[in-house]
Amino acid sequence: MTSRIIVLGEHRDGRLKKISWEAIGLGRKLSAELGKDLCLALVGSEIEGLAREVSGRSGLEVVALANDHCRHYTPEAYCEVLAEFARRDNPYLLLLGHTYQTMDFAPKLATMLDRGLIPNCVDFRSTGGQLLWVRQVFNGKLNLEVSPKGDPPYLVSLQQGAFPASEEDLKAPPRVELRRAGVADDLLRRKLLEVMEAVQTKVDLSQAEIIVAGGRGLGSKEKFQLILDLASALGAGVGASRPVTDGGWLPKEHQIGSSGQTVTPRLYIACGISGAIQHLVGMSNSGCIVAINKDPYAPIFQVADYGIVGDVFQVVPKLIEIAREMRP
Amino acid sequence: MRILTCLKQVPERDSRYKLNQDGSSVLEEDLVFETNESDLYALEEALRLKEKFGGEVTALSLGPDRVSKVLRNALAMGADRAVHLKGAEFERGDAWGTAQAIAAAIAPEDYDLVLTGVQSEDMAFAQTGVVLSQLLGWPCATIVLEIAFEDQTGTIEVKRELESNVLERVELPLPAVLTIQSGSHPIRYATLRGIMQAKKKEYRVLTVSDLGLSAESVGEVAAKVTHHRLLAPERKKQTVMIEGGAEEAARTLVDKLVNEIGVI
Structure with a gap:
């Protein structure tokens, strides 16, 4: 089996984030260039509805990794589910958005898989079948070309807004593979207590000319x-x-x-x-x-x-x- | 509470960079180095926890001789002792290679808490703390703004920043690793008294062999990624640079905004 390119979708309040549509956009490009299949993976508890919706819209196969411990994000539950998935499917590339959530769990996932994570990429070049990723260093004053060492899976996160989103609705029949993932209770050490607004926003700049x-x-x-x-x-x-x-x-x-x-x-x-x-x-x-x-x-x-x-x-x-x- | 704070030395924010011949690294001779800002916020949090709950703060840095400036400053700010991981083997690592070295330095100690900054301003991996926590088998929370310690239960409760004006409160058992976001509490300055006291504090230099590591297990050799060329970033836009003195530039700018773009 040719190993696939997998976009790890991030969702909040039942919607896929914009950055994940950007990752899908890049995924399509890489899929064509490298001749590898593309699919989307989602982690959550009741995730099938969103998976069907996103699959229909994108035309991609969606793997819905469902576990009750993943109702709310915690790094330990997410990493358990995703590490098991990566070990079983052995993808070629895991593409993520470089979000605060990714920063919280993806380096842990990479370490569990004994791999590196190439973070916050703004561009790529493909040379001789190998992908060279471009990321910003030294406070954005220089770019650095980076490639992963060793065997796949490779983990790469993308800077928000760096790649065009692929958001058009293809109205395709949904293709969803629902997998129930296992997470041992004793692995869950970090507990979510509360989610809150940081500041009561009285200043709304979104409408300012x-x-x-x-x-x-x-x-x-x-x-x-x-x-x-x-x-x-x-x-x-x-x-x-x-x-x-x-x-x-x-x-x-x-x-x-x-x-x-x-x-x-x-x-x-x-x-x-x-x-x-x-x-x-x-x-x-x-x-x-x-x-x-x-x-x-x-x-x-x-x-x-x-x-x-x-x-x-x-x-x-x-x-x-x-x-x-x-x-x- | 025994706290370790990891501090990285980075070039000053306003630095101008010149590359070496093959473009693989920046030339250091013209650069001035300082402590990575979010790491200073991490040290500030460590010192506040010590003041409240007692204990000891150790400052750790990895790099060549120049890194001693970072550690001396940390001691002057109030850290109790310093650990300097020194040797060519440690250099040019990625988050993995660096975290391996720090994990080995932590192993023989009994720290309750390890604090790092969210990310470095030079390489911007934003992952050394998280990789370190996984190597140690400790829980971790990133992008932390506030820390509360519960003496009775041995747990900490932290406020983390999420995107779009949202925070979350999470609880973790100790020992744990936290990466600290900037802006938590104002960073203190070293006082003259602090600078004098720093000279008498413990300053340990540890090499690869002191840590019981092989040269292949740290730094560039152990890295999971290969760094190739450094390049000047491509401009996303054709920027019109407006020349002239302040008044002339201001008039030209307003003229363009009014007449060419029509945004004023």
Whole structure:
């Protein structure tokens, strides 16, 4: 049997996450290129309904790995189920989204399988039947080509938004293989107690037409006032990258990125933000992105439409002045 | 409580990188190194737990001589002792190769808790802590923002960050490994007194043979993945770079936003 490419789908509230549709998109491409079958695996307790829906939509065979311990995610139950599946099916490649959940369990799964995990990939090249994965290193300033050593299964996680999603509804007859997986009770040491909202969000930036966001480069809470002033001059919403909310310069609810809000304004002005990937995933689909940063190599410039290499404390006051002239 | 905190030394955030001839690594001579930020948050959590519940905090780092700066700083911040895993064999490992070395350093000790940062700013594996927990056979929780310790039951309760403004609270028995997210508590600075005291604290250097390991079981040789070339990232967009002084650049930018794009 030719070993397959398997996308490990991630779902929440009965829906497959966008990143999993992106992984399916890449899976289709690799499947054609390598001549290997593609299928999707889902882990959960009552998972068959979602499996049928996703199979019908994608036209892929879906393996539904069902276990009562997997009603809510825990790394131990998930890894037991997935390790058993991987050992039995011996896939060629396991493709995952690089999500917080993947970060929590996939390195454990890889270690159980005596394999490495190539995380957060943004691209791939295929050379002589071997896949070379491209991932970001050194704060996004360099890319690194990585390949797995040894035999399959290979484990690779994909950066969110790096590959186009394959979401069209193929209206295919569902093909679902339901497997009841075993998990020994004594393996489950980490217990989920509660899931809660991080902050009561009073600031909804998802509808903002313009967002002015500031980052570490502002330096202090006092100096962050500059961002508030530009936002007010432009009638814009105020956003921030993680160091700003970590430092208490602005409440957490203004944070944009993987652990905060995802925004798509018509105009996003990033001031003193270097552009860590955790921030970029929350704003890179904005209509027009302006970056102002003193470091010409800052990764924010990789996604910007307009860039100014300069000191935010000189450029932003000028912008405020001009904006006030325009909107008296 | 006996706590081990793993700290990695990484190039400063604003570094500019030059590659060696075959593009396999960055040239170190022009780089300035500092402690990986989320690892400092891990150390801060360790010191807070010690202040509350007593015990001892050990700081561990792996790397060449320059790594001593990370460990001296950790001692000055309040760690009680330092362990430096040193030797060419440890170098250029992936999460697996590095975790093997740390696991061997942990084996003869009786730590209750191992804390690491969520990920390093240079290689960004985001998995050394998790691989380590599996090698030790300990439970693990990643992306942790808060730790509460229950003295009676010997368990810890942690708040973890999930995506999209969601947190979860989970409970784990000790010993356990936690990877700490940035922003939990502000990182303390080393005081002058701390720096003076650090000089008298235990600083152990351990080599591959001290750990009872073979050179093949750690570092690049043991790695599960092969690192090839480093490359400059491809631009996703044609960025228009606006030149000139602050005022000129600001005027040009606004002109483009108003007249070319129409977004203002």
